[in-house]
Structure formats: structure tokens, C-alpha cells
Amino acid sequence: MIIKDLLRSPAGLAGVVILVLFSLISLYVLVTFPLDYGTRYWSNPKYWEDYPKLVPPVWFNYFVPYKLPQHYVSDLTKPTEEAENIKRYVFTYDLDADKFPTGVIFKYMNLTFYGDLPVISLKVKRPDGREITLIDFDGGIPPPRPGESPPYVRFVESPRTIILAAEPQAIRKAAAFADELGVACTTSEVLQAGLVTYIIFGEPVSNRCAAESFKPLKGRYVFEAEVVGDPRDQIGLVRLVVQGAVYGAMGTDYLGRDLAQGLLFGFPVALFIGGVVALLATLVGMALGIISGYIGGKTDEAIQRFADVMNNLPTLPLLILFVFVLGRSLFNIILVLVLFGWAGITIIVRSMVLSVKSSQFVEAARLAGASSWWIMRRHILPPVLPYSFALIILNIPGAILSEASLSFLGLGDPSIPTWGQVLQQAFDNGALQNFAWWWILPPGLLIVLTAVGFVLVFFALEPLVNPRLRRQ
């Protein structure tokens, strides 16, 4: 019945929609992300090295007069095609931009070969049907050492990385291809002006050898990496990176981290912290409030004085101090937030208990010989419960905001990405100075939206569960 009434008010409906949506996202994240995502990926800069640094999201293209190229990272662990002694890895990149990508990087790891050095080559088929062989063979594979017996394993610790703009072979091939397009370029000109990507992705508009002579040729580019050698030869991982200027749904930060992932991981974390803190603080506050109100006398006086003291302290400085002293872990943050969060609830619950306590059914129960414990559990608790539930809802956004504040001061749990920490890193690493709006606005708006969702639900819930308001 309450749920129906709740959904009838527009504020309640809006709040419920936000919260249900956020809970579904949290569930999705819990299912798809590993629990150690923070330490394994998010705080591991090496994992993000091939991602673009500080670029806006893909949809930024809808708001600018010229389209920026998308960043492309793709990994293949198995060959796309395999024929006798040839293994072929195929990557497709769609260029739909008015600017050129800034570079192409080809990487592979865990090369295993048995006999001769395998011949690894890379070529690209352009949308106009032309084909450029960028690398004929990779001369950077260390040959077998004397005394080493097959299988030979190479590039285990760090991958073989070929940056096309600095690879002599690719520069020679690009210069030759530029000639074919009608732009006369020498290899040194291509190297110095950094023309490799312009030649690969461009069509000529004049015959002078300069970046301005090319405009992007839009369409599908198919990159093919080939390994020719013994049929048993293997590559663990092949990666192609086309360096663009926009990436993903939410852009990237200064380390190249995909902000969409960090923000997604923040959903369950925020709801968990808010939910656990509010639940525990309300339970403690409710228990103390009932005891204080029902038993009265010295106990009441002691509990109320103590709650008064806790309620009158400026919380944030004490939160900062305690988290700083105890250490920045999720457990400590929750503990400290509960420690400073129960007092207000105790005071409210006590006043409700006082009014219930004087009612006739309590008196009847006492005359019938019921114990205090029984009366508190069976007669005092039930009328207090609905409002306490509303208090849980009200305390969730407070806890989420407090956690965000602590995180923003650098006191968040470093092993778990939260929205507050994303904001703190943005602020500390020049997001404002670089006008990286995609790095500042979304995490903050998510914090605000979560808080608004809970506050709206509380506003809609309060008149339904507060006996004083209901009578009016």
C-alpha cells in the first residue's frame, strides 16, 4: 500500500526510478567486473598505456564542427584465419573523421617459434581498394642464442612494440605509397614531418609533400598482420592501436583510463557504502533510542547527554582525523561514518517512543506482566519501525556525500575507485586547467543524482510513515 502511495507522488516516482536504475547498473557491474578491479586494472597505469590520455568521449563529435578520429585498441589472442604455415590476424578500423589519427602502434607478446625466425608482416587495405604493406618482416626478434633449444620464447615480460611513425621500414613504404598517390616525398621528409599516418589514412589534395596535402579518406581500413613460419609457431597476443582523439562513452583521464569503467565501478561502491552506513547507524540509533525512551531515568539521561554531545560536534574534522589515524580502508571509513552517524537518529526515535510508551496498549501489556524486553520488542518497535526505515533512506545520501568528501581530500580507500576519488584525481591532475569537463562533471553529477534519488524518496515517504504528519 505504501509503495503504491509512494509511486503516486511525482517526486517519489522520480526517486524510485533513479534508485532502481542505479541498483540495476550496480548489479550489472557486480556480475561483469572482477572484485579486485581497482587494484588489478584501475590503479595499474601499465594496463592503460595504449589508451589515449585526457581525450573527450566519442559523442563529443556531435557538438563540434569537425569530427575527431576515434581511438582504437583491439587485442587478438587467436588468429582470425589460419592456413598451413600462415596465421593471419585481421583488425578493422572505421575512419569517420575530419582529422587524422595521430599514430598507429603494432604490438605483440609471447612469441613462440621452433625453427627459423618467423616472418611477421603488417599490411593495410584502404577503402579505395589500394593496399600498403607497412612491414615486410619484423627484424626485431632476437634470434636463438647458442645453446638455446626450441621452442624459443620471446617478448614475455614486455611486448614487441612497433610505432609506425618511427619505424624505418614503414616510413620507406609510406614514402613509396605517397609517390603512387602523386605526392612526391622522400623518406626523410616523411620522418621529419611525421607524415606516416597522413599517407596511410589520407587522399591527396595537392602534390606538395606536407601534412596539408592530405585529407582523411573515410571508410573501413582492414589491417592484416601475418605470421609465416613453422605451423607450430604461436603468438600469445596481437594488438593494434590507432591513436585517436576521442574514446569511449565517457572519455579518458590523464593516465588513459577509461572513465566509463571507473564511473561504472563507482555505482555499487556508492550504494554499498551508503546502504551499510545508513543501516548500521539507524540500527544503533534505533536501539539506543528505544532503550532510552522506554527505560527512562538515569539510562535515558546518560544516553541523551551522550547523543547530544555526538550531535553537537562538527563532524567533518573528526571524520578526517579518524580516517587519517586509522588508515584509509573501506572498513574504517564505514566504521567512522557509523560512529558519528547514530546520534541524531537516537534523539528522534526516543521522542517517538515517549509518545507510544504512554498509550494504553503498553500499559495493558505491563499490567498483564509482560517484561520490558517483550514490550519493547512487540509494542514499541513496530510503530517506530516505518519511520526508522525512512530514516535509513534519508541517511544514505549523507553517507555517500561524506565518503565523497573524504575521498576528495585524499582519504578514500586507494584500492577501490569511487566517484569522489575520480574527482580528486581530476582536481589534482589539471582537469580544470585543461578544461577536461568530461572528467569533472560526470562523477559529481552521479554523486548528486544518487543523493537526489534518495532525498526524493524520503520526501515522498515521510508523510506516509510519520504519524505526526499523517494525522494532519
Add this chain to the structure above:
Amino acid sequence: MASLAKTLIMKAISLVIVLIGVLVLLAVVMGATGLSDKMLKSLLTAEVQEYKQMLIRQGRDPAAVEKAVQEYNKTRAEALGIDKPWYVRLPQLIYKLLVLDLGNSRTLQSSWGSNKISDLILDRLPNTIILTTTGITFTALVGIWIGLFIGSNIGSRADRVVSILSAVSYALPLWFMGLVLILVLAYAPKILWGIQIFPPGGMVSIPPPTDPVAYFLDVLWHLSLPLLASFIVFFGGWAYSTRNIVFNVSQEDFVSFARAKGLPEDVVRRRYILRPSLPPILTNFILSLAGSISGYIITERVFNWPGMGSLYYHAITALDEPVIFALTYIFTLVYIVARFILEILYVAVDPRIRLA
């Protein structure tokens, strides 16, 4: 009059209890975490080192110096109480905090290069007070004014807007609003069009203007964004709570009676509604002034405002524990003292409390 004194004394006692509670809490934390030991040890090492240098300068023979130094080390350690466990030293710790003997910071310095924590705080506290009092006062005055107006127009469009804004006040952190304003009003015009409309942070330009009037205007210019941020965040809350107070008073029987008597609406509003509404509005104002000191900790960091909040952040990043303890204590102290002063004011303003 006797009851007034009694009320005030009760308030004073309960606030002193709060203060002592905080002191004990801080002292226990400092002792239990070994921080107090660490601080005393570094003090002892410094003293002993100095003594040794003095002896060497006097040209004593090395063996005698070594012996004298060890003797001195022992007597000083006893005097500082470092040989006793921390819970025995608790009263001493509490006393030190109470008399504001806050010790020295590890790395942070005041603007004139002093390492004493009391200097550090004296350096920063006025800046914090400038920021918070202007922020609260400006927002509260406008909010209360609007609230008084819509309190007598319940259900109007303005009323509904304010109700929504008040929910925003609860959910929107001031520091995030600050970030957004800096991004949109300070950096965006500078980066996109090359004009600096608002400063991105700080309290005065570098170098500060020498002319006092120019200096004042420069501080005002730097205050504009923090003020705007607190206005956007807190305005709705102020207007809404004022509206509720006015609305509740206007439902009272004496208001209906005044109307029934045939008094002109204008007189009813001024004398019968606004007058009794003022004390609770004033309480709101007073309490939020007391709370504002710690409410701007993070906002100061966002606006790079050289106040206590920024100091807090620097202390956290520099792992300067003594400063963190001292700041926590000072924040609590300022809050409690402000509460007490304002309680007195409140009693003076509201006849119902004064005469009860």
C-alpha cells in the same frame, strides 16, 4: 532573571562537557596511536642534540661530553614523561591542548615562516572567517527575504520552485558546485575565448595590489565565485525553512483573531506574523554560522582559499599529524565557543525563552 541565568549556565555546562569529551577523545587517540610518543621523542632528540652541541663548543673532552649527554637525556626524558606509558601522561596531554600549547608542525609553515602550530592557525583562521561569514550571511539574507515573501504565498509557482531547490541543497555538495563554477566561469572563458572573467582560485592576485581599496576589491573579486557557489547550494534551504516558519506562525490562532478583529492585512503581516517568526529564523542563522567554520573545509581546497580547510588538506598530504590534531581541536573549539555566544544572543532575542 534567575531562570535566564540558569538556562545559560546549563548551556555552558553542557558545552564544556562536549569540549572535555573532545579533548579526552583526541588525547586518547594521540596516545593510543603512538603519535604523542613520537612527538615527545623528536622533542627530546632536539633538546639533547642542542645540549651536546653546547658542551662541544665549550671544549670539554669527548668522554665527559658523552657521559653528560646521557645524564641529560635521562633527566629530560623523565621530565617529559616519555618513560611512562601514554595513559599516565593523559592529563598532561589534555592540559597542553586546553591551553593551546599545540606544539610544532613537522613540515608546514605559516606565511611568515613559523613552524609553531598556533602561528599557522592564526595565519589561516581570519581568511576562513572572511570566506564563511560572507558566504553564509549573503545567502541567508537573500534566502530569508525570499522565504518571508513566499511564506505568505504558499502554493504559488515560486513556492514550488523553492521546495525543489531545498532538496537540491541537501543533495548538492558545496565543493562540487565550486568545481563546476570554476570550470564553467573561470576556465572555460579563459581557454575558449581568452578572457579571464573570474579568478580560478586564491584570495588575492599575485602580486597583491598595494593600494588598500584595490586590495579590498581584489579580495571581493576572488570571493565572487565561492559566494555564488554557496548561494546556489544554500539559497533553497534558507528560503524553504523560512517559508515553513512563516507558514506555521500564520496558522496560529492569534493571527486568525487579528484578522477577525478587522486589522488591515498589512498590520497582521508585520506585527502578528513576521515578528514571532524572527527568533526561530535567527536561530537558524546563528547555528549555521557556528557550523559554517567546518562546512567550508573542502570548498576552501577547491577554491585554493588560504584558510584552515586548505591547511587541513596540506597537513593530510604532508602526513603532518600534529597539525591535523590541532586543527580538529580548533575546529571543535571554535564551533563550541560560537555556539555558546550565539545561545546567549538567542536568549536575548526571544522573549519566550527569556521569560519562561
